Every structure is written in structure tokens, then in C-alpha cells.
Amino acid sequence: MDAVLAWYHEAARNLPWRQADRTPWGVLVSEIMLQQTPVVRVLPRWQDWMRRWPEPADLAAAPVAEVLRAWDRLGYPRRALRLHACAQAIVERFEGQVPSAPEELRSLPGIGEYTAAAVGAFAFGERTVVADTNIRRLLARAVSGRQQPAPSFTAAERALVASCVPHDRARSVRWNQATMELGALVCTSRTPHCDACPLAAHGCAYLAAGLPDQPEAKRRVQPFEGTDRQMRGMIMARLRADGAADRALLDALDTADPARVERCLTTLVADGLAVERDGLISLP
DNA sequence: GATGCGTGGCT
DNA sequence: TAGCCAAGCAT
Structure with a gap:
């Protein structure tokens, strides 16, 4: 496999989380953002994120609503919640330092087999099996x-x-x-x-x-048009933009099927992505 | 093991 | 054009 290493030397992209000045936290943030999300879309969000929250403790102290707005349109916003919880766990259990042991990484919210191996390898130089x-x-x-x-x-x-x-x-x-x-x-x-x-x-x-x-x-691709997933995205976009919205306004997102909006609001609240108070829906 | 979970660019 | 696809995770 020398040929692959030689190819990489010539063809590798110059990504910020691969630079010599990278930090374990920066690598971890990039890996979470890159889950099911293309590099070109992650780049600007990662730059903003690291400027704002350069250490786990910085993110851990941030309000959830601010974290969800910074996540912007990266998709799967539950990842943002888990990254926030991950930062808090790093502060509480690892003195604010990203752990290097794969089993400790695995114990953190949002970090599964792949991400633990990737952070171990790319942030700490460990020999791991990175099966992405x-x-x-x-x-x-x-x-x-x-x-x-x-x-x-x-x-x-x-x-x-x-x-x-x-x-x-x-x-x-x-x-x-x-x-x-x-x-x-x-x-x-x-x-x-x-x-x-x-x-x-x-x-x-x-x-x-x-x-x-x-x-x-080939694996079958999940549908998107007309699904709850699409509606959840529409509701989250509204909450990011306006901070809060009343139920009637959100119901207008699907006049043909108001139950769909209600169902999605329920799951968003259950997921911790939204809260309801006095008929007003807002970011947590 | 199968599902649900966003978003937008590409062919 | 309408799928197809992108550094997965949790349940």
C-alpha cells in the first residue's frame, strides 16, 4: 500500500483540522460535523465554531440555543446537542481535556466506533482501525x-x-x-x-x-420529500431564524396535514431540540 | 439488525 | 429530472 501513501502525499486536501497546529478538540469537532456531511459544507461552520469555542469548556458553558444556531444548516441537529453534551462530559470527567483512549472516547455522547477510532488516530497518533x-x-x-x-x-x-x-x-x-x-x-x-x-x-x-x-x-436511500424529517428541518430553520414561533404559525407549514406538524413538534421537544411554553415554541 | 435522523450539490 | 449520496450514531 505504499502507492496509496505516495498518492496521499501529492493529492491530500489542505484541511484546517489536519494542520500542524490542530488540537484534539478541533479534530473531534470536525469528526462530529463530518458525520454524513460533505467537507465543503463543514469548512465554514468549523472555522466559526473553533473561533467561538476553542476549548471544550467554552462550548460546555454556551447556551443550547446559541449552539443550535451556530450549527446552522449542517443537518442532523441532534449532533449539535450531543457535541454540547460531549463538551460538558469532557469538562466533568476529563478535566477539560479530550481523552485519547478509544474506550473513553466511546463513552462520550455522539462518539461511536468510527469517531473514537478517528480521533484516536488523527488527534493522538494512535494505531486504530478507522472503518469509515x-x-x-x-x-x-x-x-x-x-x-x-x-x-x-x-x-x-x-x-x-x-x-x-x-x-x-x-x-x-x-x-x-x-x-x-x-x-x-x-x-x-x-x-x-x-x-x-x-x-x-x-x-x-x-x-x-x-x-x-x-x-x-446498493443500500436503499431513505426518502425525504414529504417526511417528518423534512418537516423537522423546516421547523428548526424557523426557530433558528426567529428564536420562537407560535403554534399557529408553525401549523401553516403544512395546511394539508396539521397532524404532521404536531407530531414533529412533539418529537423535537422530546429530543431536546425545542421547548414549548405557553403555546410558544422556541429553541432550548 | 432495521430505522430515524437534515441538507444541498451532483449526475 | 429525480434519485443518489456525503468522515455515523442511538435506539
Whole structure:
């Protein structure tokens, strides 16, 4: 896999959370923001966020409403709540310092298997198995000859990824970073750019098989138009803009199905993304 | 293990 | 054009 490391040296994007002056907190914030969200959309939000809350203690002390406004349109605003709770837990349990041990990272709100491994590797230089969607897809193709990884992340696949990570600590960090980047930029989901891939000449099983289309392997995309998810987003956008809104105003968001608005308000309040007081809905 | 959870750009 | 897709997590 030397070819991938050499490729990364030449082609890596110059992202702020990869700079020499990066902090564990900055890396953690970037990883949360990047969950299911493209880099180009994260960049400006991350810059603002780090300027405002440069340490976990700064975010921990911020009002939730302000945190949700700063999250802006990144999507999945529950991530913002969890990041806020994560900062508070770091202050309370780790003296304000992001922990480096994967099991301690895993214990924090919003940090799952992937994010714990990524922070361990990219913030602390630990040897971890970073199995994100890019690495999974790249190995599914290069090693297993399949178009896409399986929908569920099985123990067998975890073992496969682990077997590919170099044993040397510093080298493992670069391999994780480089393989993820190659998946994100070259071995893309829809249209892989094999002409620009360093593995094309080093035995990619999927390319060798002739890039067969395997539609059965594709995961089904959840619908969005007309769903509660869309309505929740519309309500949150209104609350971010106006601070608060009365029920009648929100009901106008879907005159054909007022029950949909009510249902979404209930789940937003249950999620801690909104509060209701005297018929007025507002950010927490 | 299957679902629900935002948003916007790309093909 | 209408899907398809983007560094997942929690339940």
C-alpha cells in the first residue's frame, strides 16, 4: 500500500483540522460535523465554531440555543446537542481535556466506533482501525472485488479492515488518512476515477473484474420529500431564524396535514431540540 | 439488525 | 429530472 501513501502525499486536501497546529478538540469537532456531511459544507461552520469555542469548556458553558444556531444548516441537529453534551462530559470527567483512549472516547455522547477510532488516530497518533464509509468501500473494491461494502458492518469485515492497517503506529495513521482520502476523492461511490487511482496498477480486484454493476449491493436511500424529517428541518430553520414561533404559525407549514406538524413538534421537544411554553415554541 | 435522523450539490 | 449520496450514531 505504499502507492496509496505516495498518492496521499501529492493529492491530500489542505484541511484546517489536519494542520500542524490542530488540537484534539478541533479534530473531534470536525469528526462530529463530518458525520454524513460533505467537507465543503463543514469548512465554514468549523472555522466559526473553533473561533467561538476553542476549548471544550467554552462550548460546555454556551447556551443550547446559541449552539443550535451556530450549527446552522449542517443537518442532523441532534449532533449539535450531543457535541454540547460531549463538551460538558469532557469538562466533568476529563478535566477539560479530550481523552485519547478509544474506550473513553466511546463513552462520550455522539462518539461511536468510527469517531473514537478517528480521533484516536488523527488527534493522538494512535494505531486504530478507522472503518469509515470510504475505507470500507475502497477495501470492498480493491480487496474483495465488490462494487459496494455490505450494508451492515460485520465482524468479518472489521477483521478485514484491521488486517490491512499497518502495524507501525505512525504508518497506520497515514494509512488510515490516505485510504479514507482516496475513497473520498477517487474511489467514489457512483463513478470511481480509476484513471487517477494509484491502485489501478497494483491489483484492484473490482477493476480487474471489469467494474461490474452490482445493484443488489446498493443500500436503499431513505426518502425525504414529504417526511417528518423534512418537516423537522423546516421547523428548526424557523426557530433558528426567529428564536420562537407560535403554534399557529408553525401549523401553516403544512395546511394539508396539521397532524404532521404536531407530531414533529412533539418529537423535537422530546429530543431536546425545542421547548414549548405557553403555546410558544422556541429553541432550548 | 432495521430505522430515524437534515441538507444541498451532483449526475 | 429525480434519485443518489456525503468522515455515523442511538435506539
